[in-house]
Amino acid sequence: MPELPEVETVVRILNGFIPNKTIKDIRIFHEKSVLTPAHLFKDSLIGETFLPCTRIGKFIIFHLTHEKVVISHLRMEGKYFEGQAGRKPEKHDALIYDFTDGTSLRFNDVRKFGIVELKSENDYKTTLPISKLGKEPWDLEANELHAKYKKISGPIKSALLDQTIILGLGNIYADEVLFASKINPKTPANTLSFEECASLIDESRRILSEAIKQGGSTIRSYHPKEGMSGNMQNELHAYGRAGEKCDRCGMIMRKISIGGRGTTYCPHCQPYKNKPLIVGVTGPIGAGKSSVSTILKEKGFKVLDADKIVHELYKEDTVKKELSRMFGKRILKDGEIDKKALLSYVVSNPKEKTKLEQYVHPLVYKKIDEEISSKKYKKVLVDVPLLIGGPLEKECDLIIYIDADKETRLARLIKRNVDPKKFLELNDSFPTKKAKKATSIILDGSGTLDNLRGQIDHLALF
Ligand SMILES: [Zn+2]
Numbered sequence: 001m002p003e004l005p006e007v008e009t010v011v012r013i014l015n016g017f018i019p020n021k022t023i024k025d026i027r028i029f030h031e032k033s034v035l036t037p038a039h040l041f042k043d044s045l046i047g048e049t050f051l052p053c054t055r056i057g058k059f060i061i062f063h064l065t066h067e068k069v070v071i072s073h074l075r076m077e078g079k080y081f082e083g084q085a086g087r088k089p090e091k092h093d094a095l096i097y098d099f100t101d102g103t104s105l106r107f108n109d110v111r112k113f114g115i116v117e118l119k120s121e122n123d124y125k126t127t128l129p130i131s132k133l134g135k136e137p138w139d140l141e142a143n144e145l146h147a148k149y150k151k152i153s154g155p156i157k158s159a160l161l162d163q164t165i166i167l168g169l170g171n172i173y174a175d176e177v178l179f180a181s182k183i184n185p186k187t188p189a190n191t192l193s194f195e196e197c198a199s200l201i202d203e204s205r206r207i208l209s210e211a212i213k214q215g216g217s218t219i220r221s222y223h224p225k226e227g228m229s230g231n232m233q234n235e236l237h238a239y240g241r242a243g244e245k246c247d248r249c250g251m252i253m254r255k256i257s258i259g260g261r262g263t264t265y266c267p268h269c270q271p272y273k274n275k276p277l278i279v280g281v282t283g284p285i286g287a288g289k290s291s292v293s294t295i296l297k298e299k300g301f302k303v304l305d306a307d308k309i310v311h312e313l314y315k316e317d318t319v320k321k322e323l324s325r326m327f328g329k330r331i332l333k334d335g336e337i338d339k340k341a342l343l344s345y346v347v348s349n350p351k352e353k354t355k356l357e358q359y360v361h362p363l364v365y366k367k368i369d370e371e372i373s374s375k376k377y378k379k380v381l382v383d384v385p386l387l388i389g390g391p392l393e394k395e396c397d398l399i400i401y402i403d404a405d406k407e408t409r410l411a412r413l414i415k416r417n418v419d420p421k422k423f424l425e426l427n428d429s430f431p432t433k434k435a436k437k438a439t440s441i442i443l444d445g446s447g448t449l450d451n452l453r454g455q456i457d458h459l460a461l462f
Helices: 004-015 038-045 142-149 156-161 171-181 194-213 289-298 306-313 317-327 339-347 350-373 406-415 420-429 432-438 449-457
Strands: 023-028 054-056 059-064 068-073 078-084 093-099 103-109 115-120 254-258 261-265 277-282 302-305 379-383 398-403 441-444
Touching (some): 171 261, 289 379, 289 398, 306 350, 306 379, 317 339, 317 350, 350 379
Parallel strands (some): 277 379
Antiparallel strands (some): 054 059, 078 103, 254 261
């Protein structure tokens, strides 16, 4: 989808062509693209002459003689092309202006989301949709932005995309601006300082100006003109770089979803205020998750291990009471929870197993959350069996997926006295595809501890 710099590039190209062109005829092929009734649109504009066009946000403003104005939004894939008057329309042409000098301007739109609408010089700024737009970064002051953000508790990434506040940042440049300002995209907008708001404005101006200079970014199908591409895609530091090393610090860039929009950031350069760096580890049983824990512990990480937390929980009186109320005295031995008895009871009874999980999992997450928020640690590793799809997945700045070949894993489990049949069951139930999709770091746990250490050193986590 074209963003502000791409639309500015289109406006500059149009201004090399349309001023002084007089409309001889207008042919409409897709009525829904024209928000004004077709006959009115044609009757008002035929005979008028184009003046230089301007831009507000991502709207192209066509100015014509007699105070007439046409606003146009390209949306997903709308494009303007020069053509010859009276020629047969090309595929996906929505509208053609034929000019008296034998040339034409074609509005072509594969996806058909783009629009044109007739307005006048008097009203186009004060009526919808332009009237509700905010100011572009060049017209906005830091104290204004700071005051507006004070009222928004949602994440800054979503606030930057809100065109009623700051106009002109789409998904690509919002990620770039946050990276340049070293602000974590999840940060609640109302917690930003005046200086951070000032930095957002400065970086928005700098990055958008640079993008305009480069002719925009050519990503997917956007081309400012037939056969012409922008160059800004080569200057991007965040957008589209998930899984690659940060240009500034070398840490692996992470992609998460915020408000339904893909968001890429550097967990090290853009730390989340008051929270440690959170690394998660996942992978099939026997692949080497505990080795990852051991190595990261050596490197100063606090390891939050779900199994150990459960073990501690079972010693608490309220938990003991609740579990014996749920499952009977059969799970107690000398007043303590008998883990083996509890497990063998729930394993043969799926309903009871769900009941146990529904009680224990929230307690585990609560403990982990308390530790993460305690400000005691700078770096935390969470080792949780159901990391992917669980509530902690989003919290992680990095997710390490560790795998090992099946023979290695089986051999390790036999060493731990796990029944091979049980192994195959666990092996089949692990959501490999989903887990691999959620992470950009895949380590091989088949080799020695030193080999794994080498792979982890490569991640630049410290
Ligand atoms: Zn970085």
